[in-house]
Amino acid sequence: MPELPDVAILADALDVALGGRPLTGSKVAQSLVLRGTPVELAAFEGQTLLDVTRRGKFLVFRFERDKMVFNPMLTGRLGVVSAGAKAWGQSAAMFEFGAALGKARRHTWPAANATWLPRRDLGVELRYRDATRMGKIYLMPAGVTRPVAGWDEQGPDADGPALTLDVWRERIGRHSGELKSLLRNQAFVAGIGNAYSDEILWAARLAPYRKRSSLAPDEVDALYSAARETLNWAIGELHVLVPPRLEVEQRDFLNVHRKGGSACPRCGTRLSQVSAGGFDTTFCRGCQR
């Protein structure tokens, strides 16, 4: 399931690859994934994509007049291919973009790994596939209010400037329960899911089943630092690992998540892994308290 670092890379990559291009066509093979009408979809044609940004686990495509919001949910994956490339299996939707107009993007991709970027003088396709069809693409024409499930409930972005240490201390006091559930609660902070909650708790040396109410003040602060540092570290790694295949989720570089049975990279204890409700929790009994 895409989490904040995965979506951050997608937003950066799609912004650089697609920004400044006009939408020239679209095809939605799985109508279940679309929230909007065929007329609204057709009205995107000819509009230039201004930018792609992220909020929590959502991607926002801002066109000249209208917007699209993507929520990939569990299995939705987005990728960019050259126009007319071989079709994807389980393709749910595709959007064609023409050659880029005007100046280069204000965002740039790290030069060391920019060879994947599509040529700006040729058309490209944005493809979306979704094996479970749980993900959604919301069309948001100017002047139309359409509810986006889960959007309004979101707390501040887990890596965003609004989430200062003081805000974190204040917000965490409103929630009880186990730390792993707390971090995954989008109403607390937005963007963290199953994988990164494991990584953050390992970095903070806190056990996933600890109760929030048992945390000392310095542990509350350590969890904040661990969340910020882990997410920023992962975003940096993913900039190198993800392109050109934006649709492939990269998790092998993580320290502990789904590495049960192997040695803790910090203390050498064999990592524990517990599966419940289809989710794996990996942690170290040696150095997480």
Ligand SMILES: [Zn+2]
């Ligand atoms: Zn350990």
